[in-house]
Amino acid sequence: MRIEISRSGGFAGMTRTWSLEVSPAEAEERWLPLADRAAEAPQGEETRPERDQRDRYVYHIVIGYQEVTLPESRLDEPWKELIERARRGPTG
Amino acid sequence: MHPHCSIVPPHLLAHLAAVDDPRHAVAARAARRALVQLDPLLAGREEAFAAPVPPRTAVGRPLERRISDAGGQEILPGTLVRGEGDAATGDAATDEAYDGLGATDALFRQVYGRASIDGAGLPLAATVHYGELYDNAFWDGERMVFGDGDGDVFGRFTRSLTVISHELTHGFTQYSTNLVYEGQSGALNESLSDVFGVLVEQHHLGQTVDQASWLVGEGVFTDQVQGRALRSLAAPGTAYDDDVLGRDPQPATMSDFVITTSDNGGVHINSGIPNHAFYLTALHLGGYAWERAGRIWFDAAVGGGIQANSGFRLFADVTQEAARARFGQNSEEHEAVRQAWAKVEVTG
Structure with missing residues (x-):
């Protein structure tokens, strides 16, 4: 399954896009449940940057049917790993 | 003592x-x-x-x-x-x-x-x-x-x-306006950082309006990137044009305002419009930009007229009022600010 990650904002305000292929099993087990949880979080909590943070990145991640928007300051470890893998791989 | x-x-x-x-x-x-x-x-x-x-x-x-x-x-x-x-x-x-x-x-x-x-x-x-x-x-x-x-x-x-x-x-x-970091108020927040960002450099180097580069982030790209800087207040949209990274997306006027959900609603993109209004004001007045144009923007930022959720139109009004208050009704400075906001199509 293809996962697309686009990163906007940051000091430069430049949008970059990366993608990677994961097995359907990995998507089902690891990434879709995480995306579902993030998507269900109330607006203003998960999707907004922490108060007073400026020039940080905003990530938009599309996994199959699900898409989530996450400010950099709220990215926890599994997401960081996913983004790292996508950045290392060929750009889509 | x-x-x-x-x-x-x-x-x-x-x-x-x-x-x-x-x-x-x-x-x-x-x-x-x-x-x-x-x-x-x-x-x-x-x-x-x-x-x-x-x-x-x-x-x-x-x-x-x-x-x-x-x-x-x-x-x-x-x-x-x-x-x-x-x-x-x-x-x-x-x-x-x-x-x-x-x-x-x-x-x-x-x-x-x-x-x-x-x-x-x-x-x-x-x-x-x-x-x-x-x-x-x-x-x-x-x-x-x-x-x-x-x-x-x-x-x-x-x-x-x-x-x-x-x-x-x-x-x-x-610590002054605390403009909300989203949409137009966020673009104003970004613009204030670019405006005082370039003024700090001009003041440090003793540059006049004509001598200054009006660029933000000159020298942060590696040699592999085709671009001089990240943003230009003099000519928004021209700072870089790279095969891989694309082109500087900043507009200079309201006709080219970008509606987007990314970048907190384009805060680093639409800041090109108020950035250019500041540049036009400074260009009109000449000399050292921090002395008159910068003073007007500073007065506006600390004067209490800007609300956290202000858009471009209110900001334009407050800067015109700041120019009038400090330099007088229909003064050269007041006129420069008025014309600048009209030119970027924020005011009619």
């Missing part, structure tokens, strides 16, 4: 106190001592003549910088590596951050009479070497944070003074 007998004005004392040249160490120490002893009321009066300072503002506290090193981790603040008055460390990022904070404080303090970003002498904190190949610089609400760049697109962010002054101005905005 009796504090009331001081012949040296407080802003000069503050400047002396900030000198870190060992040849002037004795004078700097004396100045710091004098500042501590200075009658706060007297200091307050001096500052009041220089600029409109918000009421109940403590002034006279000298510049205090604290540079920390995150050592490649994403943990803040990191280890303190250079405090105020300490000698250069030899680490480029540390010393550039230290000098950049000094240059930014100099514009706000010496030109606009504001002691630090909060007007009350808040120490200025920065962290360098944040993260591994971290390709960003940001303001976290308390300090500036600088990555070393990925070496592919971006080099060291502290290489450009405008990046340091841009980040520190986010602190100034937090």
